[in-house]
Amino acid sequence: xxxxxxxxxxxxxxxxxxxxxxxxxxxxxxxxxxxxxxxxxxxxxxxxxxxxxxxxxxxxxxxxxxxxxxxxxxxxxxxxxxxxxxxxxxxxxxxxxxxxxxxxxxxxxxxxxxxxxxxxxxxxxxxxxxxxxxxxxxxxxxxxxxxxxxxxxxxxxxxxxxxxxxxxxxxxxxxxxxxxxxxxxxxxxxxxxxxxxxxxxxxxxxx
Numbered sequence: 001x002x003x004x005x006x007x008x009x010x011x012x013x014x015x016x017x018x019x020x021x022x023x024x025x026x027x028x029x030x031x032x033x034x035x036x037x038x039x040x041x042x043x044x045x046x047x048x049x050x051x052x053x054x055x056x057x058x059x060x061x062x063x064x065x066x067x068x069x070x071x072x073x074x075x076x077x078x079x080x081x082x083x084x085x086x087x088x089x090x091x092x093x094x095x096x097x098x099x100x101x102x103x104x105x106x107x108x109x110x111x112x113x114x115x116x117x118x119x120x121x122x123x124x125x126x127x128x129x130x131x132x133x134x135x136x137x138x139x140x141x142x143x144x145x146x147x148x149x150x151x152x153x154x155x156x157x158x159x160x161x162x163x164x165x166x167x168x169x170x171x172x173x174x175x176x177x178x179x180x181x182x183x184x185x186x187x188x189x190x191x192x193x194x195x196x197x198x199x200x201x202x203x204x205x206x207x
Contacts, residue, residue: 004119010109014038017046017087017096017114019054019170021062022195024186028081030142033163034115035080038140043081043115047071048060048094049087050155064088073190082093095128100136112137114163119147124156178202 014034016027023045031043047068055061075081086102092109100112110168114137116124121141127133139158141151146168152158166186173183178201184192196203 002200010111011041011107011111012039013103014040014043014113014115015046015096015099015103015137016043017048017099019048019051019061019072020045020047020074021170021188022067022173022200023071024170024183024191025188026166026169026186028074028078030115030161030163030165030180031081032078032124032131033165034113034140034161036040037161037163038113038159040080042082043076044082044084046084046087046099049091050093052095055093057128060199062200066194066200070191070194073189073194076079078191084164097129097132097136102138102148109147113140113159114138114139115142117142117144117147117165118150119144121152121158122150124152154168184197 014146016025016031016033016034020027023085027045031045034040034043047064049064052119068083068088072083073185075083076101087099091097092096096114103110104114114133118141121139124130124139134156139156140161141158142161142163142165144165168186176183177195
């Protein structure tokens with residue numbers, strides 16, 4: 001009898017990409033809901049290096065390394081949720097298709113799920129190389145307030161993740177901070193400490 005290598009088990013991995021500027025409880029609740037609802041082995045928070053759809057329009061974005069530190073702080077202690085910096089290490093504009101290619105090179109057996117809000121889903125045809133995204137991953141739509149029922153364009157196979165997701169957005173949180181408002185109910189204590197440390201979004205570092 002000869003010993004043969006035991007094949008590795010295919011994993012179900014959810015990818016929640018974004019600018020995370022800042023990461024908030026809505027991101028973590030979506031990841032937790034996907035873990036359970038889709039019976040995933042893992043949810044990976046993929047931090048964009050250059051979110052081209054924002055920077056091309058002139059929007060200022062917090063430096064990638066700072067956003068990465070905030071996401072790591074937000075995810076700390078959450079079982080089944082990991083943080084990925086491959087888009088930052090790759091540099092340049094961040095495209096989901098390139099990330100899917102890189103993950104497929106690591107393990108071609110994994111089943112990848114790309115989690116998108118219902119506000120984003122209708123615009124999937126505008127993504128880079130959309131046909132490859134469709135081929136490499138399953139799209140999962142998460143309902144967002146104000147966009148309930150919005151779905152991907154025709155030709156996109158997709159799932160809908162059941163659950164209620166908080167009506168939180170990075171834009172609203174940045175505006176609230178700039179106006180001197182309190183966001184401690186929307187972000188973790190560790191994330192808030194980093195916001196203060198780096199003086200982000202109009203907050204002054206009093207230390």
